[in-house]
Amino acid sequence: MAKAALVIMAAGIGSRFGGGIKQLAPVGPNGEIIMDYSIYDALEAGFDKIVFVIRKDLEKDFKEVIGNRIEKHAEVAYVYQELDDIPEEYREKFPGRAKPWGTGQAILCCKDVVDSPFLVINADDYYGKSAFREAYNYLTTIPDTDRIQICMVGFVLKNTLSDNGGVTRGLCAVDDNGMLAGITETHGIEKDGSRAVIRQGAKESVLNAETPVSMNMWGLTPAFFHILESGFSHFLAETPADDLKAEYLLPTIIGEFLKEGKISVNVLKSEDQWFGVTYKEDQQAVMSAVRNLVESGLYPPALYK
Numbered sequence: 001m002a003k004a005a006l007v008i009m010a011a012g013i014g015s016r017f018g019g020g021i022k023q024l025a026p027v028g029p030n031g032e033i034i035m036d037y038s039i040y041d042a043l044e045a046g047f048d049k050i051v052f053v054i055r056k057d058l059e060k061d062f063k064e065v066i067g068n069r070i071e072k073h074a075e076v077a078y079v080y081q082e083l084d085d086i087p088e089e090y091r092e093k094f095p096g097r098a099k100p101w102g103t104g105q106a107i108l109c110c111k112d113v114v115d116s117p118f119l120v121i122n123a124d125d126y127y128g129k130s131a132f133r134e135a136y137n138y139l140t141t142i143p144d145t146d147r148i149q150i151c152m153v154g155f156v157l158k159n160t161l162s163d164n165g166g167v168t169r170g171l172c173a174v175d176d177n178g179m180l181a182g183i184t185e186t187h188g189i190e191k192d193g194s195r196a197v198i199r200q201g202a203k204e205s206v207l208n209a210e211t212p213v214s215m216n217m218w219g220l221t222p223a224f225f226h227i228l229e230s231g232f233s234h235f236l237a238e239t240p241a242d243d244l245k246a247e248y249l250l251p252t253i254i255g256e257f258l259k260e261g262k263i264s265v266n267v268l269k270s271e272d273q274w275f276g277v278t279y280k281e282d283q284q285a286v287m288s289a290v291r292n293l294v295e296s297g298l299y300p301p302a303l304y305k
Contacts, residue, residue, distance in 0.1 A: 002140035003116040005049040010123035011081035045132035079109040102247030128272025151219035154212035161191035164279040170214035180265035
């Protein structure tokens with residue numbers, strides 16, 4: 001079977017990991033968290049290595065809550081996303097900075113442990129089985145071309161909204177060949193019945209609920225590390241020293257690389273219902289959704305026996 005790794009971005013989950021963090025509350029019948037289901041689906045699809053991107057101070061708790069369990073079923077590696085893991089010439093530039101540099105830096109942390117095509121996901125999102133199958137099939141059959149080939153699993157906007165408030169989504173423009181033409185980070189998208197709307201005061205904008213959106217599920221190759229690294233140096237050079245919140249974010253980076261012609265992005269489509277815990281109130285809905293998936297036979301009651 002062809003090799004492919006799953007990279008899970010979990011460095012931003014908070015210092016009280018396992019003790020009240022809403023995204024990591026148990027949602028399954030035996031205390032499983034959302035990450036458990038993503039890993040189960042990835043292994044079933046063919047992925048053979050799991051890479052957790054975490055903060056060093058979370059390592060002990062992280063291994064107790066999930067890592068030790070997964071190590072019994074797959075090859076596992078840990079990488080650590082830290083504030084000062086940046087080129088040496090920039091380490092003195094941001095004295096007031098308190099947090100790491102976003103998803104682009106998270107992926108760069110993996111460059112020494114990932115040597116095969118790999119899929120990137122968020123720790124706290126449920127993506128569904130078809131997303132992992134589509135991604136694995138693509139990553140293990142990438143054509144050899146002059147341009148770096150990557151993929152994005154696109155979800156249908158209406159399948160990614162919360163009943164409890166507005167969300168941010170990367171709205172995607174896809175050309176007739178199924179390739180990504182552009183991505184626009186859009187804030188405050190609300191669910192209104194079967195509609196997707198943005199409200200600003202009395203003004204209401206209605207979006208096409210069938211629009212493909214990015215949920216940070218990217219299929220990348222080791223060649224991507226090289227342009228990501230040079231892009232990070234440029235980002236740090238351009239960021240003002242007093243900008244303490246600037247982040248090197250994958251959707252923005254990929255959008256820029258796309259414009260510059262450095263990459264081609266194949267958009268794979270998933271019709272699965274995404275879910276996650278954006279708001280505390282979402283947790284009950286997630287637990288109910290997981291219960292339905294287990295009762296329908298999609299998952300066993302105990303994932304890892």
